Amino acid sequence: MADMHETIRNIGIVPVIKIDSPEQALPLGKALLAGGLPVAEITFRTAAGEEGIRILSSQLPQLLVGAGTITSVEAARRAIDAGAKFIVSPGYSDDVVEYCIQRNVTIYPGVNNPSEIQSAMRRGLSVLKFFPAEASGGVDMLDALSGPFPTLRFMPTGGIGMHNLASYIRKPYIVACGGSWMVKSDLINEGRWDEITRLSREAVAAVHGFSFAHIGINPSDTEEASNITMALGVFLQPVTEGTTSFFASESIEIMKQPFLGTHGHIGIRTWDIERALEYLRTFGVEADEATGRRDAKGRLTVIYLKDEVGGFALHLLRAK
Template identity: 50%
Template sequence: MNEVLEKIQKLGIVPVVVLDDAADAVPLAKALIDGGLPVAEVTFRTAAAEESIRQMAEAYPEMLIGAGTVLTIENVKKAVAAGAKFIVSPGLNPTVVKYCVDNNIPVTPGTTNPSDIEAALEFGLEVVKFFPAEAAGGLNMIKSMAAPYTTMKFMPTGGIGAHNINEYLAFDKIIACGGSWMVKGDLIKAKDFAGITKLTKEAVMTMLGFELGHLGINCADEESATDTARTFANLFGLEEKNGSSSVFAGNMVEAMKAPYLGSNGHLAIKTNNILRAMNYLETQGVQFDMDTAKYKNDKLIAVYMKNEIGGFAIHLLQK
């Protein structure tokens, strides 16, 4: 998968933006960045699209900006010249797709059926848009099409929101979902960019699903760890589970058999997707110690942050 699509996969959500006035482009871009989504698909449905992309790209060169509803090669040329880094179209137009492929422009054309997928494969595409997602059969349709086309991945858009995004993203053939619920037209017209930031932040938190996993307590030795875990287990009706380096009381408390990371111990924070969580937290200035990373079946399942918070080491844990 190319670099742009890999970045989209780490972000998980692509806000689909319709701008009638290019003057709203830069404040909207800032609102998305502040909300934790430095990405936007600016649709070519309006005359302001090209200039909006240009202003966003100039103001925030680190932002991943794409062009949506691209129907012609002329649209592609204008979008790329303005600063778009990827192209999205509602359908699979062979002429447009070929131009993008020939010019090394990342493109995700719209698909709804196996014939579309086969056409995309002929162009060597790895990812396609599935649109309109809910109206065209939703997640069940994507799973059905993914079964015979094992190498293809999807970016569904249409009818996806906070109520169902995690159902889509739980399927490993979906790299991200497009949506407009955090960039509603009435909010843009009202210039309520604070409201857009709030909705964007909520969308990110819904996707990542952070929750406290367990408390880790640093104990002096195995005997102390066993006593600590047993006390918690007896008091709160939890199961005592003895491991190689720690003793658990249910899933709430982990008593370490020797002092480990964190002055006071550690906190495990569970997340729906550890790679997307790391990507988000890195935008907030967090650094990770990859020497602490743990894997299962070659997939990252746990990793510690470099810095403590309140005397506690923090590690992410894949749900």
């Protein structure tokens, strides 16, 4: 189960899908993969869900397929037999949880209060669906729950979209967010697969929250670095000094000694460096592990990538 949690965490979004016809499953799965989302939660809200899971599991092995809206042991059995690799339920059902544990299939039962959380913890579950997320208090409620339950992590679903995704995904207790905004029923029924791919790409980008942090300059020595800083300080404030560099505002870093990058470096912020690195590996981009720095919780706060771009080294910064 831990491997499943990590796989889903590295993706960051779980599309929650309702299909009306099994024939929609394959082109939908291909559209998600093209958009960088290798996961699909096919709900049992329609009769087509079970067969859709079977089709996707057999024909798109690179797609992680789960079943959603599972409310009974019988539904869980059918979903797992069809090929579902994980189960999601809207509420907590001890029978369904027990059955999935017996079948060695990861389950994410829905909870939204301490009593349900404690029931899940008694079964040894450590990652839970928070549903309906927005109607149950959203991020504020999750912040409150993370106090008495610091070891738990959540997959919030319900009312999440591009407008509020960042407020959830940046939280350390969030494994991933579930949502349907990139797989709306009208898009599926109209066969608008290119639009689903576009929205999926947009969602993936939002999960990582990539943004420009600063550009770094490599002077020849500390004296030159100081001179550059004073010159830039005429335009850019505040000027600050650290152990290894100066900053002119937050946008330009002047290294005291030559550092990585032929011309310098570019810093890029992201919500979660570990998740971002998994994403970048799909493009063949690798990190220089020797440059990584971690906080007290063991999370990467800074790391450089191996290859330069235009003579600049690139490094990721954990956004605050």
